[in-house]
Amino acid sequence: MTDNPAITQIKADVEANDVVLFMKGSPMFPQCGFSAAVVQILSQLEVKFKGVDVLADDTVRQGVKEFSNWPTVPQLYVKGEFVGGCDIVREMAESGELEDLFKDKEVATA
Amino acid sequence: MTIYRDRIEQKLSAALSPQTLVIEDESHLHAGHAGAHPDGGDETHFKVRIVSDVFEGENRVARQRRVYALLSDELNERVHALSLTTQTPAESKSGASP
Numbered sequence: 449m450t451d452n453p454a455i456t457q458i459k460a461d462v463e464a465n466d467v468v469l470f471m472k473g474s475p476m477f478p479q480c481g482f483s484a485a486v487v488q489i490l491s492q493l494e495v496k497f498k499g500v501d502v503l504a505d506d507t508v509r510q511g512v513k514e515f516s517n518w519p520t521v522p523q524l525y526v527k528g529e530f531v532g533g534c535d536i537v538r539e540m541a542e543s544g545e546l547e548d549l550f551k552d553k554e555v556a557t558a
Numbered sequence: 559m560t561i562y563r564d565r566i567e568q569k570l571s572a573a574l575s576p577q578t579l580v581i582e583d584e585s586h587l588h589a590g591h592a593g594a595h596p597d598g599g600d601e602t603h604f605k606v607r608i609v610s611d612v613f614e615g616e617n618r619v620a621r622q623r624r625v626y627a628l629l630s631d632e633l634n635e636r637v638h639a640l641s642l643t644t645q646t647p648a649e650s651k652s653g654a655s656p
Binding site: 481482517518519520530531532533534535536539540 | 588618619622623626630633638639640641642643
């Protein structure tokens with residue numbers, strides 16, 4: 449357990465939403481090329497996701513790094529499970545694994 | 559400036575005994591954006607390709623966590639993003655990813 453409210457919030461978001469993307473900027477206006485790339489991949493797969501803008505709250509920006517044991521943003525979660533950052537998401541999208549993952553986990557599409 | 563590039567190379571070489579290690583400074587692609595260093599210099603964004611036996615049996619997340627852990631000082635101090643390709647020698651030969 450943690451007494452860090454940012455981590456409590458991150459945990460709640462990850463548990464309440466099938467697909468969560470911690471990113472810089474919003475899905476409509478990404479502030480970083482790596483975040484934009486992941487948004488584009490999710491959009492192409494027509495997956496509904498919650499985007500959390502880490503630039504809006506520095507405690508979330510630091511907290512998500514600690515929570516995931518992963519030092520960079522973006523970070524993708526599917527059904528509570530950490531999938532990876534931009535490189536991993538891109539590789540999985542190219543190989544078809546990402547689509548399979550969404551199917552296996554019965555993630556709702558838009 | 560290649561201070562961080564050299565540090566990255568030394569740490570990864572020592573810890574992973576890589577068969578292939580390619581480090582490219584891509585900071586110029588990100589000049590002026592939020593992650594660029596305030597001094598406007600380079601060495602903030604690197605693209606790193608590593609081929610090593612160490613990755614055998616590990617999934618992508620485990621491999622990248624391993625690399626991030628080795629470079630935690632560099633990430634804390636200056637480096638803003640690492641674009642990582644992590645393969646075993648067999649994967650590198652076949653062109654496949656884990």
